[in-house]
Amino acid sequence: MTRQKAIDHVSAYFDSGKFRADLSRRIARRTESQLEEAAPALRAYLSDEIATALDAMGFTTEIADNPIAGMPPVLLAQRIEAAHLPTVLIYGHGDVINGDASNWTSGRSPWELQVEGERWYGRGTADNKGQHSINLGAIQSVLHTRGSLGFNAKVIIEMGEEVGSPGLDETCRLNATRLSADLLIASDGPRQKASSPTIFLGSRGALHFRLTVRNEFGARHSGNWGGVLANPGTVLANAVASLVDGHGRIRINGLLSPPIPTRVRELVSDLEVGADEGDPPLSGGWGEPGLTAAERIYAWNTLEVLAMRTGNVERPISAIPNAAEAVCQLRFVVGTDWRNAKAIITDHLRREGFPQVEVSIEASGSATRLDPDHAWVNWAHASIAATTAKAVTILPNLGGTIPNDCFATTLGLPTIWIPHSYPNCRQHAPDEHLLASVAREALQLMTGLFWDLGDPYAAMPGRISA
Structure with a gap:
C-alpha cells in the first residue's frame, strides 16, 4: 500500500x-x-x-x-x-x-x-x-x-x-x-x-456586450444620400475603434486592468506563450505595450471584437445600410469595475461623439x-x-x-x-x-x-x- x-x-x-x-x-x-x-x-x-x-x-x-x-x-x-x-x-x-x-x-x-x-x-x-x-x-x-x-x-x-x-x-x-x-x-x-x-x-472574467447603431428611415441609395446621411457601419467602426485601437490596446480607461501585483508579475512575466508545436505565431506590436505576452494573457485586460455586421457582405448593394452591430468581449482580471461596464462604455461613447450607439450587456462572469x-x-x-x-x-x-x-x-x-x-x-x-x-x-x-x-x-x- x-x-x-x-x-x-x-x-x-x-x-x-x-x-x-x-x-x-x-x-x-x-x-x-x-x-x-x-x-x-x-x-x-x-x-x-x-x-x-x-x-x-x-x-x-x-x-x-x-x-x-x-x-x-x-x-x-x-x-x-x-x-x-x-x-x-x-x-x-x-x-x-x-x-x-x-x-x-x-x-x-x-x-x-x-x-x-x-x-x-x-x-x-x-x-x-x-x-x-x-x-x-x-x-x-x-x-x-x-x-x-x-x-x-x-x-x-x-x-x-x-x-x-x-x-x-x-x-x-x-x-x-x-x-x-x-x-x-x-x-x-x-x-x-x-x-x-x-x-x-x-x-479572468468575461463580459460580452453588443453595440448597435440604427437609423430611423431604413436603407437609402448611397449615390443619392451618401455624404448627407450618417452611415451606421461607419459610425460603428469608429465607435469600436474608440474602445480598442488598431493594435489591440484598450482606449477606455474604465476598462483597463488595475496595476499588476508584484507576486503575479513574478509568476507570469517569463512564461513562454506560443511555444508548442502548432501554436500560431504571435502578432508583433499587438496588445498593451510594455508587457510580456504572458502578462497580457494572465495579468491584463483585453477587448476583442467577436463579430460585426452591416449590410449584406455576400450580396452587397449600393445603399447606406439601415443598421450595424458588433459583439465585443472584455476579458478582465480581478479588480476591474466590470459591474458598471454598461455605464462606463455608454459614457465613453458619448464623450467620443457616438451617442447614437446603443450598449447592451449580454453575458458576464466574475x-x-x-x-x-x-x-x-x-x-x-x-x-x-x-x-x-x-x-x-x-x-x-x-x-x-x-x-x-x-x-x-x-x-x-x-x-x-x-x-x-x-x-x-x-x-x-x-x-x-x-x-x-x-x-x-x-x-x-x-x-x-x-x-x-x-x-x-x-x-x-x-x-x-x-
Missing part, C-alpha cells in the same frame, strides 16, 4: 487501453448543451456514465434538477469516510460545444475517438470529458490501492458549462452545506504549455484569483512536483473564463485547478484532441495528489468537518 503502487495502477489503466475505452464511450454521447433536442443525452451522460462510475466507487449520487427551469441537470455525489478527514470538492462538466461535424478534417468525427499518434481526436477529449475522466480514474486507483480514499470526496458535474453554466451558482447556494469542503480541485482549460504541469488559481502563496497551493505544487519530477507552472488565473466564482465566492473555497489539456488542443473547434502523453502524466499526478490528500502522516493545510 504505497503511493507508487497507486501510480503504477493508474499507469496500467492507461497502458491497457481501459482509459481509452472509457473515454471513447463518453465521447460517443452527443452532449451538445446548445441544442434543445440534446436534453435526454445530457441527463443520460450523468446517469449512465458518471453516476455509474461513482456508484462503483462507493459514492452516493443524485441527479438534481436545475433550479432554472428548462436548463440541464446537475450531478451531486459524495463519499464521506470520516468527519475528521480533509474534504475535497471535485468539479467537471459533461456537456460539449456543438460538434460541427462537417468541418472536421481527414474523415474524423466529433463523436468517435480516433487515435493518430499522440493525438486522440473527438469532441470533449479536451473539454471536458477527457479531463474529468482522468480525475475519476485517479480516484479509482487510490481507492483500489489503499482500500479507502483517506479523505472525503464530494463531486459536482454540470451539463450546461458551454451555455454559461445556468443554475450552477444557485445550485451551489442551495446546497452550500452539502458541498462544504476544505478546497476545490478541478480540471479544465489548458496547461500553460504541453510539457509543463500547471496549476491555476482562478480565471474574475477570481486565489492567493498564489496560499497553503493549499504550496501543498498541490509539492505533490505534483514529487510525482512528475518537473517544474510546475503556477498561473494566478486562467486567461479564459470558467465558473470558478461559484466555488471561490459562493462556497468560499480555495480553488486549485489542474488542467490536462494544452493550448493547441483545438478546444471549441474542429479536430479537438487530447495528447496521450499529457493524459498519462495527468493520471499519474492526479493519483499522487489524491494519495497525498489521504495520507494521515502528511502535513495538511487547515481542515473542516465533512
Whole structure:
C-alpha cells in the first residue's frame, strides 16, 4: 500500500487501453448543451456514465434538477469516510460545444475517438470529458490501492458549462452545506504549455456586450444620400475603434486592468506563450505595450471584437445600410469595475461623439484569483512536483473564463485547478484532441495528489468537518 503502487495502477489503466475505452464511450454521447433536442443525452451522460462510475466507487449520487427551469441537470455525489478527514470538492462538466461535424478534417468525427499518434481526436477529449475522466480514474486507483480514499470526496458535474453554466451558482447556494469542503480541485482549460504541469488559481472574467447603431428611415441609395446621411457601419467602426485601437490596446480607461501585483508579475512575466508545436505565431506590436505576452494573457485586460455586421457582405448593394452591430468581449482580471461596464462604455461613447450607439450587456462572469502563496497551493505544487519530477507552472488565473466564482465566492473555497489539456488542443473547434502523453502524466499526478490528500502522516493545510 504505497503511493507508487497507486501510480503504477493508474499507469496500467492507461497502458491497457481501459482509459481509452472509457473515454471513447463518453465521447460517443452527443452532449451538445446548445441544442434543445440534446436534453435526454445530457441527463443520460450523468446517469449512465458518471453516476455509474461513482456508484462503483462507493459514492452516493443524485441527479438534481436545475433550479432554472428548462436548463440541464446537475450531478451531486459524495463519499464521506470520516468527519475528521480533509474534504475535497471535485468539479467537471459533461456537456460539449456543438460538434460541427462537417468541418472536421481527414474523415474524423466529433463523436468517435480516433487515435493518430499522440493525438486522440473527438469532441470533449479536451473539454471536458477527457479531463474529468482522468480525475475519476485517479480516484479509482487510490481507492483500489489503499482500500479507502483517506479523505472525503464530494463531486459536482454540470451539463450546461458551454451555455454559461445556468443554475450552477444557485445550485451551489442551495446546497452550500452539502458541498462544504476544505478546497476545490478541478480540471479544465489548458496547461500553460504541453510539457509543463500547471496549476491555476482562478480565471479572468468575461463580459460580452453588443453595440448597435440604427437609423430611423431604413436603407437609402448611397449615390443619392451618401455624404448627407450618417452611415451606421461607419459610425460603428469608429465607435469600436474608440474602445480598442488598431493594435489591440484598450482606449477606455474604465476598462483597463488595475496595476499588476508584484507576486503575479513574478509568476507570469517569463512564461513562454506560443511555444508548442502548432501554436500560431504571435502578432508583433499587438496588445498593451510594455508587457510580456504572458502578462497580457494572465495579468491584463483585453477587448476583442467577436463579430460585426452591416449590410449584406455576400450580396452587397449600393445603399447606406439601415443598421450595424458588433459583439465585443472584455476579458478582465480581478479588480476591474466590470459591474458598471454598461455605464462606463455608454459614457465613453458619448464623450467620443457616438451617442447614437446603443450598449447592451449580454453575458458576464466574475474574475477570481486565489492567493498564489496560499497553503493549499504550496501543498498541490509539492505533490505534483514529487510525482512528475518537473517544474510546475503556477498561473494566478486562467486567461479564459470558467465558473470558478461559484466555488471561490459562493462556497468560499480555495480553488486549485489542474488542467490536462494544452493550448493547441483545438478546444471549441474542429479536430479537438487530447495528447496521450499529457493524459498519462495527468493520471499519474492526479493519483499522487489524491494519495497525498489521504495520507494521515502528511502535513495538511487547515481542515473542516465533512
